Amino acid sequence: xxxxxxxxxPAAGALAPYRVLDLTCERxxxxxxxxADLGACVIKLEPPGGDPxxxxxxxxxxxxxxxxxxxxxxxxxxxxxxTCDLRAPAGRALFERLLTEVDLVLESxxxxxxxxxGVEVEQVCERFPKLVWxxxxxxxxxxxxxxxxxxxxxxxxxxxxxHLTGDPERAPVRVAVxxxxxxxxxxxxxxxxxxxxxxxxxGHGQRVDVASQLCVVRALMNATPFPRLEGRDLxxxxxxxxxAGFRRRAVYACADGYLSLMLNGGVLxxxxxxxxxAWAEETMEVPLQLLEADWTQLDFSEVIRNPAKAELFTNLSxxxxxxxxxxxxxxxxxxxxxxxxxxxxxxxxxxxxxxxQLRARGYFDAVDHGELGxxxxxxxxxxxxxxxxxxxxxxxxIGEHNQAVYGGLLGIEVAEMVDLADxxxx
Numbered sequence: 001x002x003x004x005x006x007x008x009x010p011a012a013g014a015l016a017p018y019r020v021l022d023l024t025c026e027r028x029x030x031x032x033x034x035x036a037d038l039g040a041c042v043i044k045l046e047p048p049g050g051d052p053x054x055x056x057x058x059x060x061x062x063x064x065x066x067x068x069x070x071x072x073x074x075x076x077x078x079x080x081x082x083t084c085d086l087r088a089p090a091g092r093a094l095f096e097r098l099l100t101e102v103d104l105v106l107e108s109x110x111x112x113x114x115x116x117x118g119v120e121v122e123q124v125c126e127r128f129p130k131l132v133w134x135x136x137x138x139x140x141x142x143x144x145x146x147x148x149x150x151x152x153x154x155x156x157x158x159x160x161x162x163h164l165t166g167d168p169e170r171a172p173v174r175v176a177v178x179x180x181x182x183x184x185x186x187x188x189x190x191x192x193x194x195x196x197x198x199x200x201x202x203g204h205g206q207r208v209d210v211a212s213q214l215c216v217v218r219a220l221m222n223a224t225p226f227p228r229l230e231g232r233d234l235x236x237x238x239x240x241x242x243x244a245g246f247r248r249r250a251v252y253a254c255a256d257g258y259l260s261l262m263l264n265g266g267v268l269x270x271x272x273x274x275x276x277x278a279w280a281e282e283t284m285e286v287p288l289q290l291l292e293a294d295w296t297q298l299d300f301s302e303v304i305r306n307p308a309k310a311e312l313f314t315n316l317s318x319x320x321x322x323x324x325x326x327x328x329x330x331x332x333x334x335x336x337x338x339x340x341x342x343x344x345x346x347x348x349x350x351x352x353x354x355x356x357q358l359r360a361r362g363y364f365d366a367v368d369h370g371e372l373g374x375x376x377x378x379x380x381x382x383x384x385x386x387x388x389x390x391x392x393x394x395x396x397x398i399g400e401h402n403q404a405v406y407g408g409l410l411g412i413e414v415a416e417m418v419d420l421a422d423x424x425x426x
Contacts, residue, residue: 080401
């Protein structure tokens with residue numbers, strides 16, 4: 001493949017030489033989507049009638065239709081769709097013919113489920129020694145939970161993130177849009193790239209076993225070492241931030257929504273507090289206690305040594321509640337940028353669509369959906385100068401690429417495809 005370093009023209013994509021066979025259900029869709037963005041040819045294998053995930057909403061214009069599933073549209077953009085029934089002998093034979101043409105298989109079946117269909121993964125990997133086989137499941141291929149069902153609520157509960165989400169005085173709540181499988185898919189894509197690199201250097205493929213539960217644990221950031229650092233578990237904080245037992249408010253209401261504020265003293269936040277108080281003085285009376293405090297000296301260590309100092313932050317938070325309610329998000333954000341204050345609006349989806357930073361980076365892609373019109377999608381998640389992420393086409397319709405893949409790639413004649421359909425393989 002000719003690179004931009006040689007010609008000055010961007011290459012087709014970092015993974016343009018690779019072909020991926022995607023057998024995943026919803027919990028693995030994102031992995032293939034990321035590889036397609038990077039330029040790989042991703043063939044999505046669906047059972048006849050389409051992937052069951054297509055039948056779960058929300059749907060475009062609320063029309064219940066497997067071709068209108070919005071989650072399918074987003075997570076399968078850039079892929080090619082072929083139908084194949086692995087439960088049928090003719091379907092398994094067709095599957096093996098596909099394996100001769102691909103570098104990577106992505107799948108998310110429960111351990112043992114493929115064997116029940118007649119596909120023995122170990123035997124497949126022995127027959128195709130350079131093949132990378134990536135499995136993305138809730139709990140991995142081994143261990144006492146390997147065969148358990150693992151919807152998002154179960155994974156975030158067992159993974160620990162549910163314990164940290166919500167208000168401390170109430171029961172935990174999960175993030176509204178399922179996150180665990182997305183973490184697992186992203187890790188699956190990254191691990192697959194490592195395995196493909198190794199296969200390219202050595203000629204030996206390998207199995208990649210991704211457990212989404214473990215990906216959730218990895219996403220906890222500072223929570224897992226917290227017991228060793230402070231001798232206690234991190235707890236739910238809601239709209240508050242807590243460090244070393246010192247709590248301060250992090251989210252405030254304003255005239256048209258909410259904002260997030262990093263409220264600290266010392267080197268980290270002293271300037272922010274002083275700038276906020278000076279701003280507030282322009283329109284309202286500020287308590288003398290707040291103006292006279294030396295916020296540049298009120299860092300965490302000072303507050304921990306002298307808990308009475310924490311009262312200043314409590315009083316400051318109560319004052320800021322009143323100040324922020326007098327202004328809208330845009331006024332506060334622009335004012336914060338001008339005054340170098342650590343503040344940001346809590347954006348709605350509409351705010352994100354209008355965001356000038358995202359617009360400047362050309363983040364949203366307009367994708368043609370034919371008779372359904374043009375739909376805007378979140379676009380490139382990274383900028384690669386020589387091998388840019390691809391502006392991929394819409395997600396495929398059920399079996400849309402049967403002829404292109406089976407006929408063009410495998411060389412199957414039309415008459416044989418008719419026979420395969422009659423045998424229940426397509």
